[in-house]
Amino acid sequence: MFGYVKPRHTDLLVKEYEFYRAAYCGVCRRMQKETGFFTSFALSYDIVFLAVCRMLTTDRRCTVKRCRCIAHPCRSRSCLFDNEALSYAARASAVLLYEKCEDDKKDRGSHRLRARLLLPLFRRAARRAKLNFLLEQTHRALAELSALEEERIPSIDAPAALFGDLLGLVFGEGLEGEAYDVFYKVGYELGVFIYAADAADDYHADKKSGSYNPYVLTYPPEAFAGGAPDEVKTALRLTLANLAEAVERLPFGTDTALENIIKNTVYLGLADRVELLGKPKQKKYKRVHPTPEEHK
């Protein structure tokens, strides 16, 4: 996936930020253990968000230990252990990586070679993940999506809805009844957002390579010259408003740390991301302190 779903860390409490980083390390470690050491290099913030959301459904207690790892050999970091959600996120990530790889293989362009090289690794990881049902269903959903992309329709909503459906599946897998519906909806809206945001970010690349991108078919290059045009941003904010509605229904209970991380991500992190859409990548995204008006 794409790493769009991050909290605005300057607005988290220190303990929440620590917890978030520990969750990140926890998912990474589960990936190394359950789906293969090298798959952990493909860990993204989106998967960590999945883990944090799914923690709402599991026993909230988890152990924090200080550990070292190959990416940070000098300083030890806090790392979460013993939570079913971490393990689920790691395995779901393997499934998604495998399906994305299969999908990339069909594309033309530079991704194809990379996909071919990585495919055996991810195939093995997906098999080890032991989520057969999810694997079959995501495969079917992606097949529907690529069939629709073949038609090259100029509207983004239909393919985005299919991608949302796929992410909804991942968020809801293993849950039942109302919990499934709530988590499915969160995943769905998030998927719609990610698909549209990714298309807006890839505008220039897709224009060049000629691959399918609904925005290329609807907007002239001038509209995307200095970042995404206002209509695109407004539509994305409307999707975010839907997402916020879905997130409000999550079973937070009394856990303010998880609640804050999730709401911060949705209300602040993703809103920041919309502002940056379509602009060239900055080396490191730094945010200045919020102005007093924002603090209201």
Add this chain to the structure above:
Amino acid sequence: MNNPYKVLGISPDATDTEVKNAYRALARKYHPDNFAGDATSAELANEKMQEVNEAYEQIMRERKTGKRGGGTGAAASYADIRNMINARRMREAEAALARIPVEERTADWHFLESLVLMHRGFVNDAMRELEIACSMDPSNVEYQQAKQMFNQNAAGYGRNYYGSYSNQPQRGCDGCDVCTNLICLDCCCECMGGDLIPCC
């Protein structure tokens, strides 16, 4: 072949999401993983699974080409469609809108289509349809209001979020403001002719 909707156990009016959910529930029920080690029931489940898959694919194909059963009813008036939308019967409204031929589509059509699309979460298409409606009939107040509402929704989301710690409920009185509150109460009493704290 049997009616595919019967196989999935849903009505033909079900939304796409409902079709998907019904299909997935059945697919999970008959998944081969559930029958590991039991050859006869595994075979039965496999047959059932194929049937479910076929039914799902047929429904999806039909919906894509727009050949849904009952798609050729009499054309509904805009007022009827409006009522359907108000009653949240979105699939019906959508079908009714689709039956109106392209050349007869007025500004009202585009407006209602926009509402239906918005309800489905198709925000880009909804905004485009609303734009068309507004340009066809710029003096219509209802369209302008809807447009304003869209923009407000987009701009206003999360406006009042600043961490849930900042919007904890206000407590009545604590150690910091107990004296202030007493003095206020005393002032009130004095206004009414009484006195709470005699020394001030």
